[in-house]
Amino acid sequence: MRLYEYEGKEIFKKCGIAVPQGALVRTGEEAQQAAIKIDREVVIKSQILTGGRGKAGGIKIAKTADDAKKIAQEMLGMELKGCKVNSLLVEEKLDIANEMYMGITVDDKNGEPTAIVSAEGGVEIEEVAKRNPEKIASSSINPLYGMRVYEAVNLIRQIGLTGKTLISTSKILCRLYDVFASYDARIAEINPLVITNEGEMVAGDSRCEIDDHSLFRHPEWQDLRIQRIDNLWEREGVKGGVNYVGLEGNIAVMANGAGLTMSLLDTIEDEGGRPACFLDTGGGLSKERMKNGVGLLLRKAKSDPRIKVILLMVRMMVSPPDAVAEGIIEATKEVKVKTPIIAIMRGRELYQKRAQELLKGSEVNLYSDIGEGTREAIRIAR
Amino acid sequence: MAIFVDKDTNVLVQGITGRLGALQTKLMLDYGTKIVAGVTPGKGGQTLFDIPIYDSVQEAINEHRIDASVIYVPASFVQDAAFEAIDAGVAFMVIITDWVPLHDELKIKAYARRSTSYIGPNTPGIIVPGQTSLGMISGSAVIPGEIAVISRSGSLSDEIAAHLSEQGIGQSVVIGLGGDPVVGLRILDVLRLLKEDEPTKGVVIVGEIGGTMEEEAAEYIQEQFDKPVIAFIAGRSAPPGKAMGHAGAIIMGERGTSKSKISAFKAAGVPVARTLQEIPALASKMLETARS
Numbered sequence: 001m002r003l004y005e006y007e008g009k010e011i012f013k014k015c016g017i018a019v020p021q022g023a024l025v026r027t028g029e030e031a032q033q034a035a036i037k038i039d040r041e042v043v044i045k046s047q048i049l050t051g052g053r054g055k056a057g058g059i060k061i062a063k064t065a066d067d068a069k070k071i072a073q074e075m076l077g078m079e080l081k082g083c084k085v086n087s088l089l090v091e092e093k094l095d096i097a098n099e100m101y102m103g104i105t106v107d108d109k110n111g112e113p114t115a116i117v118s119a120e121g122g123v124e125i126e127e128v129a130k131r132n133p134e135k136i137a138s139s140s141i142n143p144l145y146g147m148r149v150y151e152a153v154n155l156i157r158q159i160g161l162t163g164k165t166l167i168s169t170s171k172i173l174c175r176l177y178d179v180f181a182s183y184d185a186r187i188a189e190i191n192p193l194v195i196t197n198e199g200e201m202v203a204g205d206s207r208c209e210i211d212d213h214s215l216f217r218h219p220e221w222q223d224l225r226i227q228r229i230d231n232l233w234e235r236e237g238v239k240g241g242v243n244y245v246g247l248e249g250n251i252a253v254m255a256n257g258a259g260l261t262m263s264l265l266d267t268i269e270d271e272g273g274r275p276a277c278f279l280d281t282g283g284g285l286s287k288e289r290m291k292n293g294v295g296l297l298l299r300k301a302k303s304d305p306r307i308k309v310i311l312l313m314v315r316m317m318v319s320p321p322d323a324v325a326e327g328i329i330e331a332t333k334e335v336k337v338k339t340p341i342i343a344i345m346r347g348r349e350l351y352q353k354r355a356q357e358l359l360k361g362s363e364v365n366l367y368s369d370i371g372e373g374t375r376e377a378i379r380i381a382r
Numbered sequence: 383m384a385i386f387v388d389k390d391t392n393v394l395v396q397g398i399t400g401r402l403g404a405l406q407t408k409l410m411l412d413y414g415t416k417i418v419a420g421v422t423p424g425k426g427g428q429t430l431f432d433i434p435i436y437d438s439v440q441e442a443i444n445e446h447r448i449d450a451s452v453i454y455v456p457a458s459f460v461q462d463a464a465f466e467a468i469d470a471g472v473a474f475m476v477i478i479t480d481w482v483p484l485h486d487e488l489k490i491k492a493y494a495r496r497s498t499s500y501i502g503p504n505t506p507g508i509i510v511p512g513q514t515s516l517g518m519i520s521g522s523a524v525i526p527g528e529i530a531v532i533s534r535s536g537s538l539s540d541e542i543a544a545h546l547s548e549q550g551i552g553q554s555v556v557i558g559l560g561g562d563p564v565v566g567l568r569i570l571d572v573l574r575l576l577k578e579d580e581p582t583k584g585v586v587i588v589g590e591i592g593g594t595m596e597e598e599a600a601e602y603i604q605e606q607f608d609k610p611v612i613a614f615i616a617g618r619s620a621p622p623g624k625a626m627g628h629a630g631a632i633i634m635g636e637r638g639t640s641k642s643k644i645s646a647f648k649a650a651g652v653p654v655a656r657t658l659q660e661i662p663a664l665a666s667k668m669l670e671t672a673r674s
Contacts, residue, residue: 101628103628103629103632104629105629105630105633106484106488106563106564107633108563108593108594108595108633108634108638109594109598109633111487111488111491111564111565112488112491112492113488114629114633116629116632116633125628125632126628126631126632129631129632136632138632138633142492143485143488143489143491143492144489144492144493181485184483184484184485186484187629187630189628189629191628207628211483211484211485213457213481213482213483213484214483214484214485214486216458217483245621247621255537256537257535257536257537257538258535258561258590259533259534259535259536259537259538259539259561259588259590259616259617260535260536260537260538260541260616262590262591262616262617262619262620263538263541263614263616263657263658265617265619265620266616266617266618266619266656266657266658267657267658267659268619269618269619270656270657275619278620282480283480283506283536283537284402284480284518284536315537315538315540315541317506317518317519317520317536317537317540318402318405318406318409318518346541346544347520347522347540348520348522348523349522370658370659371659
């Protein structure tokens with residue numbers, strides 16, 4: 001779950017990382033009030049959960065409080081990179097002497113937390129990585145012990161920092177690691193870390209993403225995660241414990257397990273069909289999740305005439321065939337649609353037979369061969 | 383011995399009395415797995431299917447030789463269960479549970495590094511056809527043979543094993559590594575062992591988009607692996623994922639996409655199946671080459 005800039009900055013503040021003076025606002029008047037309180041030039045930043053705001057016109061400078069009001073009124077409600085702007089962060093404009101970058105995430109190669117630092121911050125950091133790899137340094141951190149100041153010093157020395165700046169940035173990096181660890185982050189990033197003309201170090205922006213699997217430890221985020229999903233169907237999916245991603249085609253697809261679902265999409269495209277979605281119920285199935293998944297596709301088909309056929313595939317490993325069949329039957333009883341349903345049932349022979357027996361007389365067309373089931377779905381979709 | 387486990391492997395089940403743990407213990411026993419003990423704290427002294435239950439792994443180890451542990455405890459307890467097994471000296475773990483927090487996975491990985499190999503979390507397990515099964519890969523999907531299947535997915539491992547078996551192509555081992563970003567063994571680690579594994583004549587790698595395991599494996603195959611390999615990458619048609627901030631983009635570079643993985647395998651001389659149904663034909667061709 002990705003956090004808004006202002007939420008990340010609240011966490012930074014709690015963990016001892018300085019952030020600009022500012023306030024979150026939802027109206028032009030509030031923006032004006034915030035600017036009066038700050039009493040100098042302000043930056044107005046749209047709070048949306050996507051990168052590249054600045055270039056898209058989502059960050060503006062206001063010289064006076066009246067300007068702040070006017071700009072805020074223009075920005076609120078506008079659509080930026082597909083996201084509606086509902087709130088703004090009004091912050092003091094920093095006197096920037098220099099901009100750095102620091103981030104912590106997991107390196108896939110060794111499965112360890114990794115700190116990355118660069119003496120050149122800002123939006124083009126990936127370009128710096130490609131063009132001047134020597135300007136970027138990284139090191140692994142042992143998650144059992146956390147990041148030690150000496151480790152941070154050794155790392156930051158490599159990008160040429162010395163003296164007081166070296167020590168203060170090292171401390172900030174350790175605090176950023178604390179953010180990463182104590183908030184179960186997948187990524188915690190400060191870009192840019194601003195060094196002001198007065199020599200202060202302030203987090204100019206925040207990028208934090210909390211691991212969804214850890215939300216039981218962070219109940220304050222739990223409900224927000226679902227509210228924050230813009231797409232209605234994706235949100236329905238998360239509520240029902242399944243993973244839905246919308247696509248452009250006309251065959252609504254569901255299977256159990258991400259790898260299996262992706263393989264089914266590959267087969268459909270290979271045979272010349274076009275999937276309308278990716279719906280993964282997870283490998284081990286319960287009746288509830290089966291019902292939620294099928295129900296979601298039925299409702300989607302009802303509301304979207306582009307969907308011509310629903311294609312389900314279930315690999316029954318430990319999932320009992322009764323749960324699978326009953327889940328399908330209950331969903332089709334609750335949501336009535338004319339869209340044909342094709343189900344490819346796979347698994348031990350006993351399970352396949354049992355599922356067939358239970359689904360006899362239902363509207364579901366059963367197949368046991370992936371190719372045959374897929375081709376039939378494509379034929380109907382045409 | 384096959385890799386990691388075989389018919390003589392003594393298995394412990396952690397979380398044996400849970401819903402999934404109990405159900406799968408029964409299925410594993412039916413397959414012939416030598417389950418010698420179970421652990422559920424607070425239920426020490428009881429039995430399940432005649433298997434003695436202990437309060438702790440250490441207690442179980444005092445009474446039995448334990449070669450491997452299968453972990454079914456709920457996600458929030460997985461880190462504890464894994465640390466407990468590592469501390470007690472268990473050499474091989476299979477962590478079935480899904481939705482384990484990332485930071486717990488990071489800690490398990492760091493803690494296990496010196497002493498314990500493991501697959502998962504979020505793995506379907508490992509099965510040596512005709513010998514033993516640790517996890518949930520269906521015994522009915524596999525037959526003994528000469529192909530090792532290494533997979534990052536769960537139900538897809540089962541499905542591909544079944545496709546091979548339906549064509550009469552048996553397996554020396556089917557191993558699921560787990561679908562999470564931070565897992566124990568990687569494809570490369572398994573290949574290193576398969577290199578010396580006598581029953582294995584060829585390897586099927588079932589990869590998927592994301593991460594860099596496949597690229598890393600392809601490099602190793604090109605340089606040091608002399609048995610034939612074929613691969614399949616699930617997700618060729620999936621929309622591109624969102625990059626994880628700048629840090630993610632810097633670490634991953636151009637890797638992680640299906641294109642990157644497929645071209646890495648092709649560069650290593652590894653044929654890549656377009657769909658999962660193509661795998662058996664490629665596998666049987668591979669076996670012919672291996673035999674000639």
